[in-house]
Amino acid sequence: MNPVRKQRLLLILLLIAGVGVAVALALFALKENINHYYSPAQIVSGEAPIGQKIRGGGVVVPGSLKRDPNGLTVTFNVSDGEGEVEVEYTGILPDLFREGQGIVGTGKLDEKRRFIAEELLAKHDENYMPPEVQHAIDKAHKPGANAEGAQ
């Protein structure tokens, strides 16, 4: 490569590195704002503000789901293994919502540190498999799955 081209290559690499560092710093500074997400443990420990709009999420605790017989209101507990928070939501639940599945919600905490969700979204994981495979896995892990649920 001749010196002129080498210089141009160097300039391009410097440009990309410069922009990269600038964007990385900006994203690092914005990290809190991008997320403002609180885990059940943080909500229980009092880290999350009361009355302010926050995002929260966790796994729906099996057996905790209660439906209001007169309306669309549901209450259930979410957990991240370290803390458990009661969630109340009025509206139509997403297809993927079920016990043991991850959810993410936007809403506010009331005085009793219950999470009153305005919006509720189901989080999906990266695993895809046919139902028969899932049945086979469930059968093989039946005792293990129960022990996990009891934790």
Add this chain to the structure above:
Amino acid sequence: MNWTFFHKLGSPKWFYEISGKWLPWLAILAALMMATGLTWGLLFTPPDYLQGNSYRIIFLHVPTAFLASAIYVSMAIAGAVTLIWRIKLADMALKCMAPIGTSFCFLALLTGAIWGKPTWGTWWVWDARLTSMLILLFLYFGVIALRGAIRSATTQARACAILTLVGVVNIPIIKFSVQWWNTLHQGSTLKLTEKPSMAPEMLWPLLISIAAFYLFFTVVLIIRLRTEILDRERRTKWVRNAVEAGARS
């Protein structure tokens, strides 16, 4: 190092001749693989254990999303070649790739929204993966608009190359957004280093679809690039000869 091959590749005339020979074969292969991948994926794979049939959009969503980023990276490489070696063909390639990449990026966002409604419960969230993908769409628009705003061909080439190179920073952000932030979008199913977290009877049609979309992109790019070459080289003798020969046959 011997750079003759590289410079030969950059010759519009040589590219026009060789791509004319490849094009029909690539087009046939792309059509066959697209038909196989999509029919297999959309009709014959088993439903997902959780999502049922709605997951089938993955056979369109993942290939379009892959290509949206891959085309942008190719454009950035073409931009670097334009700036360093001042090869005209690289700039033509950058110009021809931009609208294709835009279409794929738009399709990826659209199929993602259609899938998101039943699965997550919303068409759109301002989640890191979705937002960075939207920024990619705007970068594509920017590259196309910038070219339209400048009259001189050399300035066009340099300005678009620089803008594309600046935007390439967004690509690793898209790729790693699902790891760096707590996103609603799930992590990658296909990983380079680990086993994919997908059953093989779903994985195979997906891989075929991805390959088919890459081939489809190559075919569309070659067609666009050939037209662009004829347009920009219209004053050369070989183009006049080629056009006359085409008119006669």
